[in-house]
Amino acid sequence: MDDLRKNALLQQDEPPAVEVVNPDGKSAAFLLCDHASNRIPRKLGTLGLSEAERADHIAWDxxxxxxxxxxxxxxDAPLVLSGYSRLVIDCNRPLDSTQLTAPVSGGxxxxxxxxxTDADRAARLSELHQPYHDTIADMLDARNRRPTLLLSIHSFTPELDDGPRxxxxxxxxGEDDRLARLLIPALREDGTVVGDNQPYAVSAWSDYSIPVHGERRGIPHVLVETRQDGIRTPEAASAWAGRLADAYLRIESQALRLT
Ligand SMILES: [Zn+2]
Structure with a gap:
């Protein structure tokens, strides 16, 4: 084992920082999942958290x-998922955010x-945050002029300090609501109550993926938040994916005229 690996955060037998699903998918939709996993690198143990805390929304979506x-x-869309918990490093926080390695999360x-330490933070950035975003950037570069609509898939807790949601x-x-203005009415067609920038909006100080890969590139985008009590089981998550896919497909051709 050379010095580099000895000091590494991830050991060789641990899962990679980023997972790509269906890289050659033919859809214009390009999917991200910043908070896909609650895995913690072995070297960091449990981060001092109980099993219940590590399973909770503070660790992932x-x-x-x-x-x-x-x-x-x-x-049939490409999907990029981050491989480790947002508590190790939050892949959707800007590089100067104090929440990048949150000392307190959800209380x-x-x-x-x-x-x-600066060295710890640098290792978490270079081994987890950067590979995730480099993968997304490389894949978007490779699409060249192929029409692309970016959807970043998150989930939110049913209740927080701001009350029930x-x-x-x-x-x-954030600044660019082009895709949102099409997708929100499409989702509402069957009477579904759809939050419009609620409970969160996207901003360059609180978010990273949409500002960097969507806004800076001029790619129409949305951040999709599904309430966690509605997607507790794989079957329930599939049902919401179906509703979202239906709404997306109804507006895709209109959205592509934006690109
Ligand atoms: Zn999230």
Whole structure:
């Protein structure tokens, strides 16, 4: 074992920082799942958290990966998923964010993030955050002028400090609402209550994936948040993926005229 590997965060037998599903998918849709996993590199142990805390929404977006995988299959769309917990490094936070390695998340103290040194942070960035985003950037570069619509798949907790959240699904965006203006009405057609930038909007100070891969490239995009109590099982996640795929397919040709 050379010095580089000895100091590495991920050991050779651990899963990679990024997973790509259906890279040659023919759809214009390009899917991301920033908070797909609650896995923690072996070297960091449990980050000082209980099993229940590591299974909770502070560590990942429960249900989002199942929904994204099903959507990828339904649309024949490429999907990029991050391989490790957002508590190790949050792949949807800007590089200067204090929440990149959150010392407290959802009111829970994360002991393993109490004293993250510059070297620790650099390793988490270079081994987890950067490979995930480099993979997305390389795949988007390779599409060249092929029409692309970016959907970033997340899930949100049914209740937080702001009280109960009435929307089973929400569409979020920042400066560019082109795709949202089509997708929100399409999702509402069957009477579904759809959040419009609720409970979160996308911004360059709180988000990374949409600002970098969507806004900067001029690719129409949305961040899709599904409420976690609606996608607890793979079957329920599949059902929501089906609803989202149906709505997307109804507006895809219109959306592609934006590109
Ligand atoms: Zn998320």
């Amino acid at each position: 429960p249900g989002a990966a199942n929904m994204a995988r099903r959507l990828s299959a339904l649309l 829970v103290i994360v002991p393993g993030n109490a004293c993250v 009435p929307w089973p699904i929400s569409i979020a965006y």
